[in-house]
Amino acid sequence: SGTGMPSGPLLGFKSVPIGTADRIVVPEGYVAQVIAPWGDPVGLSGENPAFKEDGSNTAAEQEAQFGMHHDGIHFYAQEGSRQGLLVMNHEYTDDGLLHADGMKTWTAEKVRKSQAAHGVSVVEVAQKADGQWEVVRPSPWARRITARTPMAFGGPAAGHALLRTAADPAGMRPLGTLNNCGSGITPWGTYLTCEENFINYFKGPDTPNAHETRWGLRKGEPAGYRWSEHDERFDASKHPNEPNRFGWIVEIDPFNFSSTPVKRTALGRAAHEGATVAVTKDGRAVVYSGEDSRFEYIYKFVSRDKIRPGGARENAELLDHGTLYVARFNADGSGQWLPLTHGQGPLTAANGFADAGEVMVKTRQASDLLGATKMDRPEWIAVGKDGAVYCTLTNNSNRGGNGQPGVDAANPRANNSMGNIIRWKETGDFDGARFQWDHFILAGDPANERADAKGSVKGDMFACPDGLWADHRGVLWVQTDMSTSAMGKGDLARMGNNAMLAADPRTGEIRRFLVGPSGCEITGATMAPDGKTLFINIQHPGESPSERSDPAEPRKFSNWPEHRAAGRPRSATVVIRKADGGVVGT
Numbered sequence: 344s345g346t347g348m349p350s351g352p353l354l355g356f357k358s359v360p361i362g363t364a365d366r367i368v369v370p371e372g373y374v375a376q377v378i379a380p381w382g383d384p385v386g387l388s389g390e391n392p393a394f395k396e397d398g399s400n401t402a403a404e405q406e407a408q409f410g411m412h413h414d415g416i417h418f419y420a421q422e423g424s425r426q427g428l429l430v431m432n433h434e435y436t437d438d439g440l441l442h443a444d445g446m447k448t449w450t451a452e453k454v455r456k457s458q459a460a461h462g463v464s465v466v467e468v469a470q471k472a473d474g475q476w477e478v479v480r481p482s483p484w485a486r487r488i489t490a491r492t493p494m495a496f497g498g499p500a501a502g503h504a505l506l507r508t509a510a511d512p513a514g515m516r517p518l519g520t521l522n523n524c525g526s527g528i529t530p531w532g533t534y535l536t537c538e539e540n541f542i543n544y545f546k547g548p549d550t551p552n553a554h555e556t557r558w559g560l561r562k563g564e565p566a567g568y569r570w571s572e573h574d575e576r577f578d579a580s581k582h583p584n585e586p587n588r589f590g591w592i593v594e595i596d597p598f599n600f601s602s603t604p605v606k607r608t609a610l611g612r613a614a615h616e617g618a619t620v621a622v623t624k625d626g627r628a629v630v631y632s633g634e635d636s637r638f639e640y641i642y643k644f645v646s647r648d649k650i651r652p653g654g655a656r657e658n659a660e661l662l663d664h665g666t667l668y669v670a671r672f673n674a675d676g677s678g679q680w681l682p683l684t685h686g687q688g689p690l691t692a693a694n695g696f697a698d699a700g701e702v703m704v705k706t707r708q709a710s711d712l713l714g715a716t717k718m719d720r721p722e723w724i725a726v727g728k729d730g731a732v733y734c735t736l737t738n739n740s741n742r743g744g745n746g747q748p749g750v751d752a753a754n755p756r757a758n759n760s761m762g763n764i765i766r767w768k769e770t771g772d773f774d775g776a777r778f779q780w781d782h783f784i785l786a787g788d789p790a791n792e793r794a795d796a797k798g799s800v801k802g803d804m805f806a807c808p809d810g811l812w813a814d815h816r817g818v819l820w821v822q823t824d825m826s827t828s829a830m831g832k833g834d835l836a837r838m839g840n841n842a843m844l845a846a847d848p849r850t851g852e853i854r855r856f857l858v859g860p861s862g863c864e865i866t867g868a869t870m871a872p873d874g875k876t877l878f879i880n881i882q883h884p885g886e887s888p889s890e891r892s893d894p895a896e897p898r899k900f901s902n903w904p905e906h907r908a909a910g911r912p913r914s915a916t917v918v919i920r921k922a923d924g925g926v927v928g929t
């Protein structure tokens with residue numbers, strides 16, 4: 344067929360039922376093992392601070408431990424499928440859970456610990472003779488990248504006036520990465536981590552200007568973080584360009600412990616959910632990325648140059664030169680990629696874009712002017728083995744609301760509580776300027792009374808798709824993120840806990856593979872090359888729908904994975920294997 348898809352059945356497991364228990368449920372014949380929970384040491388040389396379940400680890404200890412709220416993840420095999428590096432994002436912190444006394448006091452040390460629990464972990468993992476996996480400690484690759492790690496800028500906005508601050512007058516040396524949600528990998532062996540809801544960390548000025556308002560900066564301290572009280576960098580009234588230094592896709596070389604992570608400004612600034620790389624037939628890199636925010640956009644970057652042999656070193660500037668596009672989905676099933684090229688169309692100095700760097704910093708404003716399609720919260724993107732590109736649109740309760748954009752062909756449901764998976768096929772190669780699109784699945788529950796919440800699911804029902812990953816056989820793995828405040832109520836009354844499902848893109852059949860513990864979402868997926876080990880993350884077990892201020896609060900909802908009376912729920916990686924040693928999903 345030329346699609347690269349196998350002809351036999353893709354899904355061989357018996358699906359698991361919807362569940363509400365505080366545990367992981369996997370299909371019959373599968374085993375699940377927890378590794379790398381928040382607070383365990385990552386294996387830095389000479390530093391192995393043990394996790395203290397009363398939350399009393401210091402900021403310095405947290406800098407040597409796994410961060411909180413695991414998200415995107417990738418396994419880089421080194422020796423076959425039994426040893427390699429695991430690189431993962433730590434999206435955000437629940438400060439009520441992170442500190443011994445929750446939010447009762449607020450200090451510089453607590454801000455520093457919160458910053459240390461963000462970012463990325465690089466660890467070495469290996470499979471033991473009994474099949475179980477372990478984190479190797481110490482390891483020469485073990486590394487923590489946090490909200491304070493020195494980084495560099497690359498691409499057209501590097502050094503731009505909008506990126507310059509008092510601490511970095513050249514606009515070239517940002518500090519740290521945060522809200523690292525989805526991730527991606529490059530064919531030259533690097534890791535891409537994405538800065539999603541960065542604006543929530545900044546205290547806004549009394550009167551935000553039009554640029555600040557478009558990016559969601561509001562007057563005063565954002566709820567939950569309060570970093571600016573002890574770290575002035577996060578007070579945008581004093582350092583107005585600091586927010587412009589976040590919202591980027593950051594490239595990390597996990598095999599070089601001392602490498603400097605680089606924020607790639609040619610990929611545009613957005614609340615990037617993830618970054619998924621495809622390669623054109625002539626060897627150029629194409630990076631797809633969605634911006635997970637209501638009524639924001641889907642982007643693709645096409646590199647100017649071809650990928651060169653020689654790994655990270657030879658491709659150190661590949662993502663600095665190219666063209667960024669934003670998607671328009673037409674009602675007739677066709678689509679266009681609109682270039683964000685300075686000087687073309689409305690992207691001129693007269694319209695507020697002085698140069699190419701300013702277009703990259705003000706990606707949202709540029710996309711507004713180009714007439715791109717405002718989507719229902721684009722999350723992860725996967726390039727299928729069938730050559731199609733799939734994107735989860737998680738939900739959008741504001742669609743069709745008062746004063747909000749109405750439904751359109753690509754976002755067809757008002758009060759979209761359930762989410763969709765949209766897919767498109769590029770015309771020609773991955774760098775094509777046009778595409779054809781359709782909906783792979785409208786998520787939903789057929790028993791719902793509201794027509795817009797029934798969906799078109801063939802198989803096991805689900806809601807709010809977020810994580811999306813295509814494995815080497817072509818299975819599409821879908822992870823759900825129903826928010827804690829909506830879970831178990833209204834349209835989601837019968838959906839249970841968040842889950843992971845496997846879809847066959849040829850037939851649209853979908854089967855529930857895993858149900859997570861209470862209050863969690865399922866994030867990130869990666870397999871060993873032989874397909875016999877699947878790594879996923881469990882994020883925010885026990886997330887409380889109420890104010891996050893008291894460490895005891897989450898325990899009312901979950902105490903996963905240890906279930907110790909005085910313990911705390913911990914985000915962690917889960918390793919899933921078939922008991923008979925077979926390929927996961929068969």
Ligand code: FEO
Pocket residue numbers: 434524525539616635722809
């Ligand atoms: Fe961090 Fe869009 O999920």
Ligand code: CA
Pocket residue numbers: 524525616722809810824
């Ligand atoms: Ca996500």
Ligand code: CA
Pocket residue numbers: 824864
């Ligand atoms: Ca989330």
Ligand code: CA
Pocket residue numbers: 722737809824
């Ligand atoms: Ca989400």
